[in-house]
Amino acid sequence: MTKLREFKDIYELAAQKGKKLYELCQEYEAQNLEISVAQVREKVKTNLDAMKEAIRNGLTSKEMSMSGLCGDDCAKLLEKYKNDGSRLFSKTYQNVLLYALATVEQNLRMGKIVACPTAGSCGIVPAVIIAVSEAKETDEEAQINALITAGLVGKIVSNKLALAGAVAGCQSECGVAAAMAAAALVEIYEGDNEQILNAAALCLKNVMGLVCDPVAGLVEVPCVKRNAFLAIYAVTGAELAMAGIKSVIPIDEIVDAMVQVGEMMSPKLKESAEAGLATTKTGLQITEELTAKWNRNSGE
């Protein structure tokens, strides 16, 4: 079995065989996991269904997180759209934002989500795939193709870059999620392999250096809103790539650069809540209040 370490490896193999990236990926996974391609797709469908369920549940809940910091942003946006007739941006754009918030808010209220690639970045890929698929009436098989394409991008990035804020900052969580979602969207648009990789590359370039500085160390501030922002990044990447716009720097080199930047990033900006937003005046105040609250009722 050919080892697919870099994007150029899989791109060349796909070109040789005249296949789409998702086709190569599902064959590779089937071989690696010793199951059939149909079984790989069945597992992907299970996760796609779980993503849809999280969105459904998230859209109807206002339950706050255990800290009380977040949980009603999706409801607020939904309310705004209900009362806003202007429709400057399309329904699909609105849904991308809503679905991203719905998913990530399910996560913080201990609901069931699909880590994609991580729990803190779980809203981005589903928001883009599902909102656009609804608008385009994309069938389920094509949605599965898109999700496999997203997974392939995340997996190849992860061969070099650990997908963990604690190791490489948020560029490796929400940043990579945006690249995955952009690639998935190009697959839904029926773009070619080159466009898929360009969409991912354009996203990655623009998230480089994004730090992980969560207030009180929780997956809430700034993670919740960041999912909505980066879902729109993904759409931008796919739109540009579909127009034939290319990343000047090849994607494998961008990933190398992200690894380098991740290594240079201070440990204080890697999920440890010792700098950035976490240590702003307000960030520290929130941390102090939460610590006091939780010390009062531990184990309750």
Add this chain to the structure above:
Amino acid sequence: MEKEKTLFDVIGPVIIGPSSSHTAGAVRIGLLAGKIFGQCPKRVCFRLFNSFAKTGKGHGTDKGLLGGVMGFDVDDERIKKSFEIAKKLNLDYSFEYLENHNRHPNSVDIVMQKTGMKDMQVSGVSLGAGEVAVTKINGYNFNINGDYDTLVLIYKDKPGMVYRVTALLQSHNINIASMHCDRNARGQEASMGICVDGAVSEDIIKELEKIEEVYLIRNVEVLKK
């Protein structure tokens, strides 16, 4: 050896949020600890260290650990209600929050008790992305991560024990993927952790139990991933 990632490490796993390391990882450590203890305990105390102690409340690390000990998996929606469920089951639970920088940032000691059983302490670490390891059982070093069925044995330290166990496995054509031994002192107690390919049947466990001076034997089944 680092194992190759699969597609489902990136689009998945399906978990109860909010954190793969602090929630799903906590569930898996609890799950492994419960399996190693062998039953749902009557009393359990969790000692959380460092980041687990500092940010555990906001991540539901406490609910995850307790849910895991009660046998809930990472995608089980009951995790959110672990405290209520434990109370209904009359399972006494408590938490201690500690700082010790000689310990991994996300680590926990779980002390489990039940009448008629020896107390057990299981230590675990959450390594990120939902990956975990049980590093100690009753003070003995182990490395159990739920990727394989793992046999856990504590027995009298004497010549031939490794041979007897592995010969029995060989007679059932079971391949050993990795193995780790430890002991407290010569001639006293020793431990073995054996990761195997495939499953270990009840019959094999019964045969292993016949080996004299084996004090504890458990088959810790592979975690659903």
